[in-house]
Amino acid sequence: MIEFQMPNLGADMEAGTLIEWKKKLGDTVQRGDIIAEVETQKGLIEIEVFDEGTIGELLIEEGTKVPVGTVMALIDPSAAVLETKKAKATSEKPIALQPIEEKTAVFSIKASPLARRIAAENHLDLSQVKGTGENDVITKDDVEQALATQKEQLLKVEKFPPDDAKILAQIEAVRTAIAAAMSKSKREIPHYYLEKKIDVSKATDWLIAKNKEKSVQERLLPVVLLIKATAKALTDFPELNAVWQNGLQLKKEIHIGFVVSLRNGGIIVPAIHNADIKNLDEIMADLNDIIPRARALKLRSSELSDATITVTNIGDGGAEMIFGVIYPPQVAIIGFGNISEQPFAEKGMLGIRTSIFATLAGDHRATDGLTGSRFLVALNNHLQNPEAL
Amino acid sequence: MDNSTGKITLTYREALKQGLRKALQNDENVFLMGEDVGRYGGAFAVSKGLLQEFGADRIMDVPLSEAGFVGAGIGAAMAGMKPIIEVMTVNFSLLAMDQIVNNAATLLHMSGGQIYVPMIIRMGCGIGRQLAAQHSHSWEPFYAHIPGLIVLSAGTHEDARGMLRAALQSPDPVLLFEYTLMLNLEKEIAADLGFIDITKAKVLREGSAISIITYGTGVYKSLEAAAELALVGIEAEVIDLRVLRPLDERTFLESVAKTHRVLIVEDAWRSVSISSEISARIMEKAFYDLDAPVQRLCGVEVPIPYPAHLEEASIPQKNDIVNAVKKMIRHD
Numbered sequence: 001m002i003e004f005q006m007p008n009l010g011a012d013m014e015a016g017t018l019i020e021w022k023k024k025l026g027d028t029v030q031r032g033d034i035i036a037e038v039e040t041q042k043g044l045i046e047i048e049v050f051d052e053g054t055i056g057e058l059l060i061e062e063g064t065k066v067p068v069g070t071v072m073a074l075i076d077p078s079a080a081v082l083e084t085k086k087a088k089a090t091s092e093k094p095i096a097l098q099p100i101e102e103k104t105a106v107f108s109i110k111a112s113p114l115a116r117r118i119a120a121e122n123h124l125d126l127s128q129v130k131g132t133g134e135n136d137v138i139t140k141d142d143v144e145q146a147l148a149t150q151k152e153q154l155l156k157v158e159k160f161p162p163d164d165a166k167i168l169a170q171i172e173a174v175r176t177a178i179a180a181a182m183s184k185s186k187r188e189i190p191h192y193y194l195e196k197k198i199d200v201s202k203a204t205d206w207l208i209a210k211n212k213e214k215s216v217q218e219r220l221l222p223v224v225l226l227i228k229a230t231a232k233a234l235t236d237f238p239e240l241n242a243v244w245q246n247g248l249q250l251k252k253e254i255h256i257g258f259v260v261s262l263r264n265g266g267i268i269v270p271a272i273h274n275a276d277i278k279n280l281d282e283i284m285a286d287l288n289d290i291i292p293r294a295r296a297l298k299l300r301s302s303e304l305s306d307a308t309i310t311v312t313n314i315g316d317g318g319a320e321m322i323f324g325v326i327y328p329p330q331v332a333i334i335g336f337g338n339i340s341e342q343p344f345a346e347k348g349m350l351g352i353r354t355s356i357f358a359t360l361a362g363d364h365r366a367t368d369g370l371t372g373s374r375f376l377v378a379l380n381n382h383l384q385n386p387e388a389l
Numbered sequence: 390m391d392n393s394t395g396k397i398t399l400t401y402r403e404a405l406k407q408g409l410r411k412a413l414q415n416d417e418n419v420f421l422m423g424e425d426v427g428r429y430g431g432a433f434a435v436s437k438g439l440l441q442e443f444g445a446d447r448i449m450d451v452p453l454s455e456a457g458f459v460g461a462g463i464g465a466a467m468a469g470m471k472p473i474i475e476v477m478t479v480n481f482s483l484l485a486m487d488q489i490v491n492n493a494a495t496l497l498h499m500s501g502g503q504i505y506v507p508m509i510i511r512m513g514c515g516i517g518r519q520l521a522a523q524h525s526h527s528w529e530p531f532y533a534h535i536p537g538l539i540v541l542s543a544g545t546h547e548d549a550r551g552m553l554r555a556a557l558q559s560p561d562p563v564l565l566f567e568y569t570l571m572l573n574l575e576k577e578i579a580a581d582l583g584f585i586d587i588t589k590a591k592v593l594r595e596g597s598a599i600s601i602i603t604y605g606t607g608v609y610k611s612l613e614a615a616a617e618l619a620l621v622g623i624e625a626e627v628i629d630l631r632v633l634r635p636l637d638e639r640t641f642l643e644s645v646a647k648t649h650r651v652l653i654v655e656d657a658w659r660s661v662s663i664s665s666e667i668s669a670r671i672m673e674k675a676f677y678d679l680d681a682p683v684q685r686l687c688g689v690e691v692p693i694p695y696p697a698h699l700e701e702a703s704i705p706q707k708n709d710i711v712n713a714v715k716k717m718i719r720h721d
Binding site: 112134139140141 | 649676677678679680681716717720
């Protein structure tokens with residue numbers, strides 16, 4: 001039998017008067033049930049019971065004043081078991097109790113001072129460690145075991161990196177490569193810069209008309225015209241299609257490196273081989289093939305190393321102009337800004353033309369501004385005759 | 390008993406006697422005084438035959454007045470002699486407590502550093518053989534409490550023979566605890582003692598699993614327990630404190646840093662004991678090295694019983710040590 005006593009409801013309480021029993025003989029009580037009402041100096045208070053069982057005996061008559069600690073009732077715990085099992089699922093009382101218990105658990109991790117020290121030094125969360133010491137205290141061995149397991153898991157992760165980790169590593173590698181190449185370029189190559197506004201109304205009109213004849217898959221992007229025009233202009237100025245390695249070395253074939261932005265940052269510059277002899281459709285096909293592969297970092301080595309000059313194209317809605325940094329050992333980079341309508345003065349008249357700003361950054365060791373300038377003029381000329389591209 | 394390996398086998402009593410004899414031979418200023426130390430040869434026969442060898446001036450029987458002859462010893466020390474005072478058992482030293490605490494331990498301070506008291510008080514200590522409640526005390530903690538004293542505990546035959554000689558070099562009063570229970574115990578020790586240090590505790594057995602820190606009769610028991618524990622794969626380190634005041638912290642703190650577990654074993658009553666002090670210092674200075682709470686095996690807090698089985702049960706025995714260590718390490 002469990003004794004139910006007059007509870008102490010405050011340090012100053014010495015006695016209480018039983019006003020009413022809320023349970024009668026044979027009633028089942030559960031933790032949290034109100035068993036009685038007691039009058040104290042603080043008023044009428046409902047008294048909870050903290051045991052489970054059946055009321056075996058009510059020892060105090062209602063209206064009696066008894067000191068704190070007096071046994072008021074006897075509860076038979078045996079009868080309760082079955083009923084509590086049934087009631088547990090639907091019972092609402094644990095809801096109120098649970099948070100308190102959880103809180104206690106968090107603050108009462110039992111670990112030896114040494115275990116705590118080692119855990120702190122290694123940033124190990126002790127709440128995840130199982131204690132095997134006396135009374136399940138977490139010991140040095142447990143912490144060292146947990147650290148070993150943690151390390152093992154980390155090693156496993158390193159052996160079989162998930163896609164995220166792989167991508168992160170690749171991004172980092174790309175960034176490192178860009179940093180190295182661009183630093184070398186700016187350190188070694190004396191750049192000169194030229195800019196020319198090119199009227200591309202004719203070329204875009206031609207392209208729109210041309211695309212009408214094509215299926216959606218075959219349609220050409222303006223950049224194809226720009227690449228082809230660049231390749232053609234280079235045939236006129238081969239000193240720009242070259243590398244600077246112990247002096248200027250001209251390249252016979254024109255492989256245009258085309259800057260592709262990666263989705264996670266960084267750029268990669270695959271080569272469009274022999275752009276001067278490919279037709280527009282072939283160049284477009286090349287782009288369709290090469291851009292997704294470039295973004296997946298699945299290029300062939302030739303595509304990565306063969307370029308003889310670079311074209312960088314801002315594309316729709318971007319900046320008007322781009323002044324590139326030469327990719328060593330090349331000696332020039334051609335930049336195309338966003339195609340936009342621009343005021344255009346011609347023969348004393350001001351008009352609005354679909355235009356593009358073409359720029360050239362040249363290696364002054366290899367060529368001079370005049371060559372660059374002439375190249376841009378040639379580029380312009382080619383773009384004025386799109387049907388000939 | 391000499392043998393060819395340079396070792397000798399002797400009883401604890403014999404070891405004490407050799408130490409005493411050597412001290413008397415080495416320095417004419419050294420003399421022994423105490424109850425029945427001369428004609429009777431000492432209550433525990435430690436000084437048997439010394440009267441014949443050194444004469445009545447150097448082996449002095451004294452009246453049964455501890456306060457009197459300890460006080461006389463202090464006076465002799467102040468006057469330049471090197472007295473060795475034998476107080477038969479530690480229980481009787483209570484009668485000389487005023488002399489020891491208020492004079493021997495304090496005179497250097499009270500005289501502004503002018504007067505040293507280079508005396509030695511030897512006392513039989515701990516459980517004897519059914520000497521009952523009044524003659525079986527372990528009162529090392531009493532004396533280890535007092536600044537101005539050096540308190541030594543001879544837990545091994547080496548120390549029983551050598552500590553006295555080292556103590557005679559001390560300018561300060563030294564209390565030397567000898568253990569009645571071990572008088573007839575035989576051990577083999579080096580024939581040549583060499584230098585005996587009385588400033589340091591001693592690691593008598595190295596181990597990595599636990600530090601058993603002890604002194605007095607706990608030393609051999611702990612060593613035996615460690616040997617038994619080694620059979621089940623538990624390597625216990627055993628440290629004999631030796632110097633109970635001033636404590637050699639460094640030795641046991643280094644051990645704790647290595648083993649991370651501590652069991653302290655002593656015969657003295659648990660409350661306010663040497664083990665209390667050791668435990669407190671470990672908590673203060675090696676808390677973050679501890680992987681388990683410091684545990685203690687101490688004397689049961691009752692007047693020492695007369696019946697042999699109860700007497701034995703009143704202080705930690707080898708099996709208690711083995712069990713306590715197993716419980717701490719394997720939770721047996």
